[in-house]
Amino acid sequence: MEVVIAGSPDEVAQLAAGIVARVVSTTEQPVIGLATGSSPLGAYRSLIDQHRSTGLSFAGASAVTLDEYVGLPYGHPESYRSVIRTEFIDHVDLPVERLHSPDVHATDLAAACDAYDRTVVELGVDVQLLGIGADGHIGFNEPGSSLSSRTRIKTLTDRTRSDNARFFDSIGDVPRHVVTQGLGTITAAAHLVMIATGSGKATPIAAMVEGPVGASCPASVLQFHRHVTVLLDDDAAGELRHGDYYRETYRHKPPWQHL
Ligand code: F6R
Numbered sequence: 001m002e003v004v005i006a007g008s009p010d011e012v013a014q015l016a017a018g019i020v021a022r023v024v025s026t027t028e029q030p031v032i033g034l035a036t037g038s039s040p041l042g043a044y045r046s047l048i049d050q051h052r053s054t055g056l057s058f059a060g061a062s063a064v065t066l067d068e069y070v071g072l073p074y075g076h077p078e079s080y081r082s083v084i085r086t087e088f089i090d091h092v093d094l095p096v097e098r099l100h101s102p103d104v105h106a107t108d109l110a111a112a113c114d115a116y117d118r119t120v121v122e123l124g125v126d127v128q129l130l131g132i133g134a135d136g137h138i139g140f141n142e143p144g145s146s147l148s149s150r151t152r153i154k155t156l157t158d159r160t161r162s163d164n165a166r167f168f169d170s171i172g173d174v175p176r177h178v179v180t181q182g183l184g185t186i187t188a189a190a191h192l193v194m195i196a197t198g199s200g201k202a203t204p205i206a207a208m209v210e211g212p213v214g215a216s217c218p219a220s221v222l223q224f225h226r227h228v229t230v231l232l233d234d235d236a237a238g239e240l241r242h243g244d245y246y247r248e249t250y251r252h253k254p255p256w257q258h259l
Contacts (some may be wrong), residue, residue: 194219
């Protein structure tokens with residue numbers, strides 16, 4: 001796990017966008033995994049800027065989303081498919097038919113979850129962006145999730161519903177159920193990039209990076225993955241025991257070694 005402590009949220013966004021841009025421009029038919037929530041928004045803005053200013057093209061790429069609310073009407077502005085389109089896909093040249101997301105409106109939801117899991121695995125995600133919840137979730141794998149779980153329906157914790165209430169009129173409007181890629185599905189991606197900024201992320205980040213691996217902090221499963229980059233600002237790094245070491249390592253990173 002490579003932990004990079006950058007000075008500011010803006011620098012974190014630039015680094016994350018740089019990783020995605022590199023994959024997109026050096027891979028034939030790249031597959032990018034997209035997260036929703038606030039954490040990746042700066043990276044999406046930077047990628048859109050690069051698309052407009054340098055011609056960075058997503059025309060050959062496919063994208064998969066991590067998760068989706070169950071129970072919102074089709075096309076609801078807060079559905080994660082809509083959010084990903086509004087914040088990113090509709091501003092670049094990635095063909096919308098190659099944006100994959102779980103079918104939460106299927107009559108047989110369990111079968112739709114299995115089908116989505118197969119799609120993600122068959123595509124093979126080259127780089128997956130992630131954010132982390134206050135309770136250590138990634139995707140919507142809440143505490144107690146099996147570390148080898150696949151795409152399935154999950155129930156959100158009260159904490160996650162109240163954290164996400166800012167996107168809705170009231171907490172009562174936040175769906176209780178979601179479909180999420182499982183931890184086993186997410187960790188099949190070749191490169192996982194965690195983006196976390198702000199002091200609210202300090203505790204879950206310390207648990208993820210330095211705590212014991214276990215279902216109580218689902219993100220800790222990343223300790224088993226062979227290629228994880230954790231991009232943090234100073235506040236999100238605030239509770240790391242080995243922060244000085246991570247800073248030192250990044251300062252002396254060999255110039256030929258990219259993120
Ligand atoms: C969203 C997702 C979630 C968020 C997490 C952090 O697709 O997978 O795990 O990344 O809840 O949300 P923000 O970034 O809003 O703090």
